[in-house]
Amino acid sequence: MTGIVGYACIRCGARYPADLVIDSRGCPACHAEAPSNLRLVLTRESAVTGTRRSEEATAVPSLWRYAHRLPCPEGMAVSIGEGLTPLVPAPSLGARLNVPLLLIKDEGRNPTWSHKDRFSSVAVSVARQQGVRVVATASSGNAGASLAAYAARAGLTCITATFAGAAGPMLAQIQKAGAVVVPFESKLDRWTFIEEGVQRYGWFATSPYRAPVVGSHPVGIEGYKTLAYELVEQMHGAVPDWCVLPVCYGDALAGLWQGFKELHAEQCIERLPRLVAAEVHGSLSAALAGGQDRLPDIQASSSTAAVSIGATRSSFQALSALRQSNGLAVPVGDYNLVAYQEQLALEEGLFVEIASVTAIVAIDFLRKKNVISSADHVVAISTASGLKDIDLSMTDSPPIPIHSSTKNAWSFISNEVELA
Ligand SMILES: Cc1ncc(COP(=O)(O)O)c(C=O)c1O
Ligand SMILES: [Zn+2]
Secondary structure, three states: OOOEEEEEEOOOOOEEEOOOOOOOOOOOOOOOOOOOOEEEEEOOOOOOOHHHHHHOOOOOOOHHHHHHHOOOOHHHOOOOOOOOOOEEEOHHHHHHHOOOOEEEEEHHHOOOOEOHHHHHHHHHHHHHHOOOOEEEEOOOOHHHHHHHHHHHHHOOEEEEEEEOOOOHHHHHHHHHOOOEEEEEOOHHHHHHHHHHHHHHHOOEEOOOOOOOOOOOOHHHHHHHHHHHHHHHHHOOOOOOOEEEEEOOOOHHHHHHHHHHHHHHHOOOOOOOOEEEEEEOOOHHHHHHHHOOOOOOOOOOOOOOOOHHHOOOOOOHHHHHHHHHOOOEEEEOOOOOHHHHHHHHHHHHOOOEOHHHHHHHHHHHHHHHOOOOOOOOOEEEEEOEEHHHHHHHHOOOOOOOOOOOOHHHHHHHHHHHOOOO
16 A cells, blocks of 8 residues: 555646556646646545644654655665755855855755655655566666665666766766666657656656656655655754755755645644745746746756756746745856855865755845845755766866975965964
8 A cells, every 4th residue: 555545736736546657748637738747645644634743753764754744654665764864054154145044954965965865765665565677767867876776775677868978976876776877869869768668668767758847756756745844843843934946847846845835734834935946047937937837948048067957948846836935946057156066165064066056056146136134044955965076066176286295295285274
């Protein structure tokens, strides 16, 4: 018993049975007009009632402490310690940006060093429970690295369709976990390949594989609800004024919002936060401004170092979360991302992926515009570790000299720092 009653469309609310084939098109009724992802509808046992509040934090040392809110029982979970990441105060950065109440949720502390582990743990758990033997994804980034690890843990075959130019560290993670890597020259072929695998062999595809993208498999998105549960717990029942996160297809944004909405509906929290999408090219910003449900595909005006979130079109699930939370989207392009990355490491000791830094750029922007005030509690969700795209991060770093003697070393470092 998975706890899945069925699916509901995020846009039109239409209900679908639990045996609906998830085919990356999202809601069949909305597909032609404005494609929209589905969300899970859980059984009463899985959905929590107010009386469960006191039992919320069980002793389970992973996000599965919230299993009663997830589509799989804890005893059936595929877990390697995902979630429960620290919420770190950022006093120095916060002082400089004049956002003194800035907190960073460091998702780089997950098992494969990104927030995608929340998704993969839940998706692979449900897939295994349903008897799936092969999981597949069209990602050679954090999602692929994460899925490969959880598939390995579950004893499932994992197929990752990749493209030339995938980041070395993430590719290494995928290969070390024994996933099959199938590189393609074109992104479209990657998607067609996954689609054919789904149709011919019943693969459980976790990533999107059709355009326009609606988002990833709804089962995995449930995992992101735990971001909201953890934040509220870590803030002792309080709710931040703002949650800011890097957004691509908006899986994490949609799950985070769903988590907050659940807590609010059950009166576990008194209010809801405003959500901010830090995006690269601006499709969410354009859709928010234009009021349409179909997101525009933005012509990329420049390349970006925030490769993990570099897609030119986001999804309706992200737009809907922003609208409902009275939220905002901030297009950051390639704006000083490596410099912000360095500042975060220098001021707070946190080395995060370039894509993750976009959340800080957006906070800086909104504070300067006085949209975020200096009295606001602000959470930046830092989605991945800086070791994930190390090559990109180091592009402009000066070479480190090797010293021929300690005398040389002393004269070098005495110019660099105070020695005592
Ligand atoms: C580091 C990082 N941050 C953020 C995202 C955004 O993911 P999404 O908006 O699809 O949840 C991704 C993946 O796409 C990522 O790899
Ligand atoms: Zn619909």
